[in-house]
Amino acid sequence: MLLATLLSLLLQGLRWQFVDSHATHDPKSSPKDAARIDELKRKWTTDWAFSGISTFAHLPHTRCLVDLDQKYDIAIIGAPFDTAVSYRPGARFGPRAIRAASARQTSFRGFNHRAGFNPYENWATIIDCGDIPVIPFDNALALEQMTDALEELLSRNSNIYDSAATDAAKTLVKDKKVPKIVTLGGDHTVALAALRALNKYHGPLAVLHFDAHLDTWDPIKYPSAWSSDQVKLNHGSMFWLAQTAYDPPLIFPNASVHAGLRTRLSGVDFDDYHDDTRQGWYRIEADEIDDVGVQGVVAAILDNLGKELPVYLSVDIDVIDPGIAPGTGTPEPGGWTTREMIRILRGLEGLNLVGADIVEVAPAYDGPGEQTALAAAQIVFEILTSMVKQGVQEERDKMQSARGSRHLNVDEGKSESTAQAPIKDEL
Template structure:
């Protein structure tokens, strides 16, 4: 018995010693043995989809074609605050995404392999104490990035198209909010380069109200529900913009009349049942035409049961699949920027809202690098169900 035990111990020591020698050789470095330090989906710095990260506002030498930019502002919200953590929530939701595995069957490409330099430019350090200051900070930050020279020779839109007032190609930015107020300073920055722009606005709400009760100062009139009205007063948007997914409660038809005066037509959430996705895509494309267009997507356009992490949830919204399909159908329009806003992680469950928002940001990047809607020449035959 003792002999058998001794043999077993000798064998165990031999195996352990072999393993220690094999895996613990002090002469080897990580780089020589395992190569490049590739982060796992759950490890590494928190950059969108593990992209290259730079403090672009601080380092003016950083070049890019498309920037992902966080704008953590939420003191313009009318109900539940918390969207200042939206950029964090979207980046966290993107951890399973990465540039080396970004091909999708839906788009038929990898947006990071189309010749554009796409990086995460970090967050705008906006003030949480002074909204007037914060709005100016956002405008200056966005204008600063728009002024950079593009890194690639790939045209932003169509060959030969001159879209900016200065005749140059400019970088494009996908912003991660933040409450929807952030779009006002963004439109102010874009106006300097492009003049009035058309807006495709995915949202449950109109955001063209004149002000909330109790607003008595100029700054208090600027909120996440009034910024489009303010933008119209300043001449920042053209008269061929459009809402998609509207289902909020209104004071009455006077809200619709004012909305039309601001320059919007609307598609309601019910229209997807009555007319279908192709009709919605066609309506949006016809409305904005070839004008420079900005796409703004409030995460509450998606039904609250599928994206609960938001400040003003509304029942009866679209599914994430429907929204993603509509976005794909808009490829080829003259997009000069886009955003996903109103993600508030404190009200989320199992990160479903953050994950959905991150996937939509991926779609927006695909949208910005695509010259036309994706085609599927090898699409399998359809079967009768």
């Protein structure tokens, strides 16, 4: 019995020694193991378009909101929220659909031939930060969640700034210190959360808004015998809120543009347009492209946005005709083609984009080929291209030389018929 006990203790000691030696072993300390790890990475870390976990363009994924060590220059974040829509719900599944549709985008095949640039193989660290866990039961609380999440992402120093080794190097990239965000919606209300968050770092913004609809409607334009504070927050009134519910307004006066409009208006006259003009917007109708072409649309946008203002780019997928992109909540016939939309975005290089979104993708109404989600994923690719290319000084110099020069001030652009008193804040 004594011999058996001693033998058992001896074996146990050997076993713990064996475990401990492996638990504390650092594979990188062994050249042989390090070479093996490199070989395994070479063999098993490159996915096909159809393989791998679904992140945008197969980008690295981390929960940026809780990982303080993760560095990025551009954060892609999903906002699966759709309880402020006025027609068809379903955009809460938009982020998932857009990521799946981006599967054919990869860093090693990401050269944008229209721009002569690969956004995934340049200075910017682009990360898929997952989704904001937006509550579906309380719109006011959801807005606070989304705002807080985006503020958190913007509060971190960018990777390129933190990676600068000296104070002089940090000075050279000071304009990149605040990272950029691209939000995958979700209904269009997410734009209000983004404007609230971005204002803390950039002040009032100019907005470039691609949409079939104005989204500057006073909430009273949605008639009902029932009312509450909650009904003021909806995907057709968020820009009205941005300009009337905050002091100072979140949107810079008379420097923002709608493009692709073809909405029906309220009532029996042009009062919706008069309200929109008083809020300082310039409107480009969808069918104007037939008269002025893509370059005319681009010129009108650049002429109104100026050169220096920080710009928030907000793209409602319904700017594209529903015959091409049916998977959206409020479809309107007569929109632009995907090709026209891409060409317009390519013509807008040089805008000082500080944030962007692609919203209202509702995959339940999409076709079996996922054409709406594919269009959205391509739009994100174009946005990322412009953001990264704008961060390259020699590219920025070339872009600025091609920009328009008119920068509206508060009093310009108001005709007698529309120069009315400011809209009263009803919140």
